[in-house]
Amino acid sequence: MTHEAGQPESAVAAEGLTKRYGSLVAIEELSFSVAPGEIVGFLGPNGAGKSTTMRILAGTMAATSGRASIWGQSVALDPAAAKRRMAYMPENNPLPEDLRVEEYLVLRAKLKDVEPGRVKARVAKVMEDCDLARRASGRLIGQLSKGFRQRVGIADALLSEPKVVLLDEPTIGLDPHQILGIRDLIRALRGKMAVLISSHILHEVEQVCDKVVIINRGRLVAQGRPADLRRELRPSASFTIVAREDAAAVLAAARSLEPAATAEEAGEEDGWRRTRLSLPTGSPALDALATGLASAGLRVREASEEKFGLEEIFLAATRRSPGEGRRS
Amino acid sequence: MRHFRVLYVHELRCALLSGGTWSVAALFLTLMGAVHWFAVLECSRAPTPWTPTEGTFRLFWIPLLFVLPLLTMRTFAEERRSGTLAALLTTPASAAAVVWAKFLATWTVWALLWAAFAAFPALTEQRMGTPGDLRLGDPVALWGGLAFVLTSGLMHVAVGVLCSCVTRSPTLAALLTFVTLLGLTAAGGALDSLPVESWEWMGWLREPADHLRTFGHLQDFASGVMDSRPLVLYLTGTLLCLGLSVLALEGQES
DSSP states (O other): OBOGGGOBSOSEEEEEEEEEETTEEEEEEEEEEEOTTOEEEEEOOTTSSHHHHHHHHHTSSOOSEEEEEETTEETTTOHHHHHHTEEEEOTTOOOOTTSBHHHHHHHHHHHTTOOGGGHHHHHHHHHHHTTOTTTTTTSBGGGSOHHHHHHHHHHHHHTTOOSEEEEESTTTTOOHHHHHHHHHHHHTTTTTSEEEEEOSOHHHHHHHOSEEEEEETTEEEEEEOHHHHHHHHOSEEEEEEEESSOHHHHHHHHHTTOTTOEEEEEEEETTEEEEEEEEETTSOOHHHHHHHHHHTTOOEEEEEEOOOOHHHHHHHHHHSOTTOOOOO | OHHHHHHHHHHHHHHHHOHHHHHHHHHHHHHHHHHHHHHHHHHHHSOOSSOHHHHHHHTTHHHHHHTHHHHHTTTTHHHHHHTHHHHHTTSSOOHHHHHHHHHHHHHHHHHHHHHHHTHHHHHHHHHHOOTTOOTTTOHHHHHHHHHHHHHHHHHHHHHHHHHHHTOSOHHHHHHHHHHHHHHHHHHHHHHHHSOTTTOGGGGGGHHHHHHHOHHHHHHHHHTTOOOHHHHHHHHHHHHHHHHHHHHHHHHOOO
């Protein structure tokens, strides 16, 4: 299961994870993986089981069944080895209020087995990277703003240069400036560490992550790269065409490019007719479609493709029954 | 071991810098100062079979029941409530290292409080004593009493740590500690007062009653009698409570 130089195939592996509280099933048969150096978004509606999964991976909660491993080390069988390779920032990022930022990070570095001679240098480096050095190093954590507290949490996570970083809602409660800062910090980790981010903010995940894992009601419903999921979950591509001609003419021209095209009238304004055109996934792209319509003699003013972003992927994935999800 | 050392130094430093610890220290020294002062007054009024230091140590249960729970209540309950304990347990430090570090730091503070109390008999002796008469300071009773409170304190602090481990509320932890320590302190006396001699079926209670007589242990220590049975009792009690604390911590899901 290892690649070159002892590097495992998966930095994080969840295999059939199940967690039950009596008759309540929090997560069931959840399997996914994160490759080394990859940034993965972990998505799901409230109560889907995201935090439960993160806690199991971090070793602060035991799974009822299944196997969680970090860098090839079982979290349940060898927690110390797994914890040495991993850093976890829990939701709400609990921090001791009465310690100063620097002394807290020094304590955490010592507890995370950073070599005694490197503790000061590592603390200085993460404080610099997280923009804490000048503005917060000597301040009590209890006096910090939410944004700086999150930075302290991320600095703590990076202290021991772990192979895996688990971040549970890292940007919750932050203002847009702070979100941008945290996003840049996470982006800078790409290729160096495997990062699993649980988040509600789809835009943020889309901006930062290479891959997404979507769960609903404790079960996996989709995982993969957003482009692959778009292809998987989007039955057809939709375009809006604004032209002088009506929907029938647009459809006739479109069918010369894609015989399975369908169209419907979507309104008219100042003699310009709006047509909603649906083509099967894999049909010509917007440029080719616009060129094709124009060369068929249509007077096209505007052609646009309807967005199918992560939000739509998320909605489509969480609408379908748990268990239909595929591994990629 | 490295984690234990790091955590012990951190916990001790936090305790010594905490306003709460200084408030508890003030309460302890006020209580013990008052008790010692009344013991000195009592001895000055009429001849007593005990010295002021012995008399003060006989009331060791006052700080044990009313001060120690204030020291131990926050060891785990506060951190469980705030979530910092879960964050601590995501580091490679083991639950055993965390429990032992917190226990030993709290015991160190407890020992420092009693060491500070030792100044009272010394000051009384210096200010009010007559040369050649050591009854006011009574060094034998002082060292014996200190040996007792520090040895039994291992188990008493461990009880407090265990109580703090099983709840998120520091107040509830303090109450649990108070009740448990009250039971432990009074158990020997209560069993002793039962008519064991007249009821044969209660004969088996004689031995445990003999082992649990806390005030008897104090007397033995204060008079320089070294009996291994109380040492075994307090050390096994300490290990049992700390073992249960480690299990409680490992079993907690946050």
